Amino acid sequence: MIVRDKPSAWQLLFVMRGSIIPTIAPRLVVVTSLSIAVVVLEDRGMLQLHDIAALPFSLIGIALSIFAGFRNSACYDRWWEGRKVFGQLLVDARSLARQQLSYIGPDDPAAARRGAWRAVAFSHLLRHHMRAEPPGADALAALAEGGATEVAAARNPPNMLLAAIGRDAAARAAAGGIAPQMLQTLEERLVSLSGVLAAAERIRGMPVPYTYTLMLHRTAYLFCLLLPFGLAGAAGPWTPLIVLIVSYTFFGLDALGDELENPFGTGQNALPLSAMTRGIEIDIREMLGDPVLPEPLRPVDFLLT
Amino acid sequence: MIVRDKPSAWQLLFVMRGSIIPTIAPRLVVVTSLSIAVVVLEDRGMLQLHDIAALPFSLIGIALSIFAGFRNSACYDRWWEGRKVFGQLLVDARSLARQQLSYIGPDDPAAARRGAWRAVAFSHLLRHHMRAEPPGADALAALAEGGATEVAAARNPPNMLLAAIGRDAAARAAAGGIAPQMLQTLEERLVSLSGVLAAAERIRGMPVPYTYTLMLHRTAYLFCLLLPFGLAGAAGPWTPLIVLIVSYTFFGLDALGDELENPFGTGQNALPLSAMTRGIEIDIREMLGDPVLPEPLRPVDFLLT
Amino acid sequence: MIVRDKPSAWQLLFVMRGSIIPTIAPRLVVVTSLSIAVVVLEDRGMLQLHDIAALPFSLIGIALSIFAGFRNSACYDRWWEGRKVFGQLLVDARSLARQQLSYIGPDDPAAARRGAWRAVAFSHLLRHHMRAEPPGADALAALAEGGATEVAAARNPPNMLLAAIGRDAAARAAAGGIAPQMLQTLEERLVSLSGVLAAAERIRGMPVPYTYTLMLHRTAYLFCLLLPFGLAGAAGPWTPLIVLIVSYTFFGLDALGDELENPFGTGQNALPLSAMTRGIEIDIREMLGDPVLPEPLRPVDFLLT
Amino acid sequence: MIVRDKPSAWQLLFVMRGSIIPTIAPRLVVVTSLSIAVVVLEDRGMLQLHDIAALPFSLIGIALSIFAGFRNSACYDRWWEGRKVFGQLLVDARSLARQQLSYIGPDDPAAARRGAWRAVAFSHLLRHHMRAEPPGADALAALAEGGATEVAAARNPPNMLLAAIGRDAAARAAAGGIAPQMLQTLEERLVSLSGVLAAAERIRGMPVPYTYTLMLHRTAYLFCLLLPFGLAGAAGPWTPLIVLIVSYTFFGLDALGDELENPFGTGQNALPLSAMTRGIEIDIREMLGDPVLPEPLRPVDFLLT
Amino acid sequence: MIVRDKPSAWQLLFVMRGSIIPTIAPRLVVVTSLSIAVVVLEDRGMLQLHDIAALPFSLIGIALSIFAGFRNSACYDRWWEGRKVFGQLLVDARSLARQQLSYIGPDDPAAARRGAWRAVAFSHLLRHHMRAEPPGADALAALAEGGATEVAAARNPPNMLLAAIGRDAAARAAAGGIAPQMLQTLEERLVSLSGVLAAAERIRGMPVPYTYTLMLHRTAYLFCLLLPFGLAGAAGPWTPLIVLIVSYTFFGLDALGDELENPFGTGQNALPLSAMTRGIEIDIREMLGDPVLPEPLRPVDFLLT
Known part of the structure; x- marks a missing residue:
């Protein structure tokens, strides 16, 4: 368990100890790099992006939110139950x-x-x-x-x-x-x-049933990998930043669920x-x-x- | 119960054992084929799609999310309770x-x-x-x-x-x-x-009351079968991919609920x-x-x- | 309680026994008829629909979802508790x-x-x-x-x-x-x-407090009755189908809640x-x-x- | 507690006894009047509304939904617990x-x-x-x-x-x-x-912590008072009706929460x-x-x- | 615990005692000032804002809602459990x-x-x-x-x-x-x-696991700081007001969670x-x-x- 005082608002933005970022950094690098490539290629006319409407992304985003929120609750409940079990001890x-x-x-x-x-x-x-x-x-x-x-x-x-x-x-x-x-x-x-x-x-x-974990991972990856193609037309140079933030939240929630799922380890959220x-x-x-x-x-x- | 280590992120995308995909593959094939047909027919001018705004799909999507999320929780709670019952044993x-x-x-x-x-x-x-x-x-x-x-x-x-x-x-x-x-x-x-x-x-x-299951199945099918008609105008050749991902999440959640509903079987999520x-x-x-x-x-x- | 095997996916679409449709059919007929009338009248120029943006409907849709989801959970919890009470018996x-x-x-x-x-x-x-x-x-x-x-x-x-x-x-x-x-x-x-x-x-x-039931019924009716006016401009001839599906989900959830609310009757979900x-x-x-x-x-x- | 049979669907729309409307009528009158004023003034060119996109309202709407849904659940849980306590009695x-x-x-x-x-x-x-x-x-x-x-x-x-x-x-x-x-x-x-x-x-x-109640009230008021300015451009004469329905749901949920919060009174939802x-x-x-x-x-x- | 009668609707808008506003005022000042700066700079042509579509903000908004709603529930549950523990005492x-x-x-x-x-x-x-x-x-x-x-x-x-x-x-x-x-x-x-x-x-x-708190803080800050850039094009002079309201809800929920997390202190929500x-x-x-x-x-x- 990470034990630290709540840092000030601005400090909080740069804290690494206790953050999920080290765990998901490789994934974030991949999708951000992809976003940059898509923007550059499209800007140079080397990629013709059919202009995709917002609908599909918000649909998948909603579905993904259901998954992520559900699995997250299930994992947190396990952590919480583990906490209660040791309280009963x-x-x-x-x-x-x-x-x-x-x-x-x-x-x-x-x-x-x-x-x-x-x-x-x-x-x-x-x-x-x-x-x-x-x-x-x-x-x-x-x-x-x-x-x-x-x-x-x-x-x-x-x-x-x-x-x-x-x-x-x-x-x-x-x-x-x-x-x-x-x-x-x-x-x-x-x-x-x-x-x-x-x-x-x-x-x-x-x-948590393996099938959930698998389905959530897959949807999160597909979503984050497709997002640059959907955004590049509308958001232009802002695309990589937006993709980074969106992937941070979805990948972060996913990875945090993994950590909470087994509350009896020795990791930072055990x-x-x-x-x-x-x-x-x-x-x-x-x-x-x-x-x-x-x-x-x-x-x-x-x-x- | 599927017991396997968490594979690496990229491997995870290709795992079949423990996935819900084999169960829902026929449905996915149907809606994806339909999407391809719609796109091709529209492209060739053989199908005139009135341009449907995003609103109806996001409305149905929200309603479907309520259903799916609810039934999913109810099914998971049954599985979880089954687990607790055998823990009490x-x-x-x-x-x-x-x-x-x-x-x-x-x-x-x-x-x-x-x-x-x-x-x-x-x-x-x-x-x-x-x-x-x-x-x-x-x-x-x-x-x-x-x-x-x-x-x-x-x-x-x-x-x-x-x-x-x-x-x-x-x-x-x-x-x-x-x-x-x-x-x-x-x-x-x-x-x-x-x-x-x-x-x-x-x-x-x-x-879970049969009426729920029936209502959820129906809404999910209707939604996924209508989606190509709604998307083809806006998303063009991306349509089949998007329909595939959206159906994967909704059908997958639906089928997973079926598996969790009876936790005492011998299937992969029992x-x-x-x-x-x-x-x-x-x-x-x-x-x-x-x-x-x-x-x-x-x-x-x-x-x- | 309805006891039947899960029919095949395609059969499921035509099952009536155990469905909520017989209960809500009159309401569905009303709103679908209204939709058809609106589309026809607008098509013939007898109705001038100011083009309403999607915002109000998605706002009401979200609010309605909160209500419906909440009351549905409350009713299901009653049914579930009834089930547990007889398990304890x-x-x-x-x-x-x-x-x-x-x-x-x-x-x-x-x-x-x-x-x-x-x-x-x-x-x-x-x-x-x-x-x-x-x-x-x-x-x-x-x-x-x-x-x-x-x-x-x-x-x-x-x-x-x-x-x-x-x-x-x-x-x-x-x-x-x-x-x-x-x-x-x-x-x-x-x-x-x-x-x-x-x-x-x-x-x-x-x-469940009567006020909830009343508020949910009202919002659902208002929403479904207004929907054709909001959609007709954008969705044209697709309007009745979309209104039908949307009303099916919202009225269905509402009616199912009524059935689950008293789990000790003799109806199909008792x-x-x-x-x-x-x-x-x-x-x-x-x-x-x-x-x-x-x-x-x-x-x-x-x-x- | 209101005890009455479920009236027919159409009667239900006009029932007042047991409804939350008498409680929130003053607020509804205020926001509807404001809507009418905004529409009239804009129509006569006395008010220049910068065309606000839908985004801010759906963002606030989502945030408000979180609040409202959460506080509503918390209040209902109190009512439900009160009911259980007297069941135990x-x-x-x-x-x-x-x-x-x-x-x-x-x-x-x-x-x-x-x-x-x-x-x-x-x-x-x-x-x-x-x-x-x-x-x-x-x-x-x-x-x-x-x-x-x-x-x-x-x-x-x-x-x-x-x-x-x-x-x-x-x-x-x-x-x-x-x-x-x-x-x-x-x-x-x-x-x-x-x-x-x-x-x-x-x-x-x-x-329920006073701060919640305060925050929810404030957000609901701000939202409903701003809504006419956001809608008037897009929805024109439909604005007052839409504002009325939206405020009905948000104010109604808010006021119902107040009633359920103390289940031991003598009011209509006690x-x-x-x-x-x-x-x-x-x-x-x-x-x-x-x-x-x-x-x-x-x-x-x-x-x- | 704040103990005060429910003030009238209009008074409620100006109550400070018991409000979360004093806690989050500095943050609100920062993002509102930023919004004003962005609007002024863009108005004077000193800032060229690529017109960002609504999609990314609603995506982040949804993800943020998941976080905020979840952590909020977890914190409230702690407060509620604390309350029950002292009731058992x-x-x-x-x-x-x-x-x-x-x-x-x-x-x-x-x-x-x-x-x-x-x-x-x-x-x-x-x-x-x-x-x-x-x-x-x-x-x-x-x-x-x-x-x-x-x-x-x-x-x-x-x-x-x-x-x-x-x-x-x-x-x-x-x-x-x-x-x-x-x-x-x-x-x-x-x-x-x-x-x-x-x-x-x-x-x-x-x-609550530190990682949650950190992730939620970060996403809330990023979102509120980016919002002016996304809105200024569409909402013009309304931007600061909208940003203020949106930040109020997200920062307020965040800060309230902090207060409820430790229910045994002496603060206004303890x-x-x-x-x-x-x-x-x-x-x-x-x-x-x-x-x-x-x-x-x-x-x-x-x-x-």
Whole structure:
């Protein structure tokens, strides 16, 4: 995620960090060069452009707008849902830790502490699972504190960690350590964390239908490549500038959709999962009374991962 | 579902696998041929086209955009909801298996194992139910492991399986094998699975109102068939190309809506139910500690079913 | 609900069953006739049309599109919500029956059977309540099986049936027949069925604000009646055809909204409540082990009610 | 809420009751008069209109459409949410009454009856609270039946009534009159009613941001006042009619948004809270077995409040 | 939040308080001045404007509309969600206080009173947390009444307060002071408050992707700066007025989005958190029977914070 203050209006025009322009620059160069060529050739009489009326371009423009707007919404919704899923993780991890401390803490502080660390471990494991990484140092440390290191080797570590948490809670309840109502309460958090895991897997595993992406790309390219031929007669030397602006908006929206479609990456528009899971760790360690807390992650070159 | 990396911008223009073009090619050929005929006939003076202003076409174009955009959203929402329903299946199946292992496992490991396999069986049965297939080998194997083979012959197998799971859980609770609170907790998953079943049946059984589909098809055809007559005067030899692009977008959006409307099929934009239910089986068998897990399904010719 | 396979592209153009055309035919005849009159009169010099630019029509067209699109979404959302409400009925009725069979069945099979039939009765009563009919033969039969025939005479039969179910469950719990946790679990279904009832009553009782409907009708009429005067100069003999298509889309969308606004009727775009509640009866009777199940309802002349 | 049958198409054009026209008539008169003045002055050569191209008006028209469509959706969503909130009130009031009758009724019929009347009282108090009225005769009568008359004098009567219901239920549970699970079940309804109260307070207390309303009003006025100058050259004597229709749609949408923004008033597009709460009273009194039920409210001059 | 009555139509045109104009005035001055310069220079023949057709501007206008409309919806949704989050706070704080008074009040009135004040304290702490302020006088007073002053020094005070509430409730349940079912019920509110906290942190911490904001700003500037060149030929002396109105709408929508994006500030379109949390304090103190209640906050110069 790009984190930067809103620059002044005029500065904003020249910002590159966080802009979509680097991604679409090659395409912009191609269509702008084509526009210049068309204008020059027509000006020298080497190209006879039948004067095309505005109608077809506005028709395709409308159709393209439907596509682009629709896919853009669908991609943004995925990003937004990803954001909500990790917000729910925050709720569940904090609450699971709090419940363990409240219910188990008075009788067995070490077990409660392990339970709280498992909530931290789940958060880190989920992040690694989403980024297709093996469990990292923070996850392994949390698993060690939580007494569940064997989970790190599983095929689906967060799911296996939930199974371990549930098993231990049920055993404690069976032994009379907590009331069955408290087991129910803990179980609700586990089901909710299972929902977090499944939703995150779903977002990562199933993109917007490929056919949409393909159709939008194609229409955008066709439109921008034809535009110079349609405009050169009417707009003359203004053609390249206009084509540049129009392509900037359509290609830009298209490329931004690609970036938002998978919100769990590490790109400039991905969700800052590392910072979020670090934040969960800090909150839970504060609840544990740890005297020294880790620092929150800060953006590097405006980028928070 | 089509699974393929985003090809480069230029490659993308020539990809056929995953494109809607094969579906709408006949329609495109018809309107393009008509356009060519109109241009040639007009050029030779055999057709006198009253010069139609742009207004009617932009009016119909706007109306058509409303329709197309609306139906497209409605169809995508169905696909998206189907996706969410199977995501909920993942949550419930995993959680049901986990709960059985936690609550029943310590006392009666065989029964817990049967319970976990029933969660697998439900997933496969739901997939077959959605695809109007009889229970397949994977479902029958899971039912056999779960000790509920009689369910396979039912009219509505997933619903009867839920009844069997609930009956056994209640009997165990009545016999004092689990606390009534744990029966409540299991019951919540059964109600949620019942919701998964009903939502999937609803999506499959009730398409977007037929009248919408009909109205959209008609307007799209009329528009694309009239377009050459409206454009030929102004756009001359460019007419067929423009008609082709415009029809591509409108027919494409229309056909894509048809594909997304029923997300439980096996087409290129259907949800990969086989892969998803296989994934549930893998997750639950890992929880059971099975030494050998089945392989996840892989796309064949970019198609994951 | 119209149930028919997607006909081929060309057939689709001539389908009448399920089309909105019969509803709006009178309006289409009026505006098309007017168009013809305008063209003829102008052609004969009996009408001097000041040449109106395209601007006003595209302005009104855009405004009309906003209205039409908005009201259409609102009406479709009602239909969709109605569909979801009856989907929830399916979940709750099946689950209530299942729970009664699981919790009460082992001790008192006759009572459990009555309880399951009451879930069937609620479904039929809700359908009749929505269609403002007195309880029909299927509802009365189910009430008789469920031992609650007195409910049929109530002012609000489904609500009174819920009260009866709740009273009997509480009495059984008070007598120690089921654990209080099971009463909680049954109660959740009753609250959910109460939500189903209230949502259905809300959809039926409160249409889209009348002012919207009125404003949309008016704008659509004004627009379609003025259109021939605006087009005749530019489009000449094409005018009636264009006016026909444009009015088809705007009047069609308007009329379709009217049909979707009340999804509980028996028209061609209403929800098939009879088939849905029959389906619930079949599912529950299969759970009861009835040897002979009623047939699902089939569409008659493509119409499923 | 306006309640009237859909009149025939032609009648609809002349209906005034339920129309937005009375509200916006002054504005329509102003812009139409201005249009006439502009046309007359230009016709007599007293006004030289530079011929403005269509572009600026379609640009402003598009921008205005964005605004108007957006604010309209936001206002309609508020109305719709208000409708849902009172639907939830129906669920909770009926269920609370049913639960009191089931759980408390067998032991203490008088207390159960008081509890049911309190659900009625809450509904009426909420209506008065939303309309900034002191508790009315129906609320006071229900409070008297419910034995909670002291609540009527509170600053926030519905909230204080919830506190009273909760206190009495807890006292009964503490005395062993109901199982703690039943107290949980009652508590769920109280929390839900608290949500109903908070949602209704939120909708009433926080309108769409003022800045939106202001910006939309301004743009609509500017647009409609400039339109005659832009159209007079091209549309001549048709100008006033066109300006009238365009202003009708834009001003109408704007004024309708104002009406829907606060759904708890008593205007023609407000929700019929009096009828809805009367309906709740009827349903609950039928559950109590009252021999004589009050009549449902009927629309007066098509208006149901 | 701006709180003012809807002024009359004509007054509305001159209102400044609550308008977006002060924010965008510099930009409006720039583009209007540019327009005047272009018109003057062209009029004097010092600038030769190739006559640009309307097409490019309507194309960019459409694309810009997509952007602006989309980002605007996304920002409004954030504001709306913020509003809902604080509405949920109202439900949970009131219910938590009510439950403490009902369950704990009869046995230990002082503890119940402390519990109710903690619900007040959470509300104030959340407000300060959202506005990045240290806990203020109202929060400290409430914490003192609630016996949890140590929380004020925490890194995340609302989260630590939840932990304290949960710990004390669990201890009371362990000591037999409340039934485990009541602890479950209290726990539900704590989890919900944890959700309120996480949702508020999420809204504050994660803006709309920066790339959107940047792209929209850029397109809006480019469009408004180019517009005079495109219009001057066709609209002549009307150009500056038209450019002013068009820029007003596009810049205004853009700036309003900025204001709504962070709903927890103190600007004119921020949510009135101070007034809302004061309202919660009043409601809960009324439930406590406090003889003197604080005054609700009133708007100052139409601004409620």
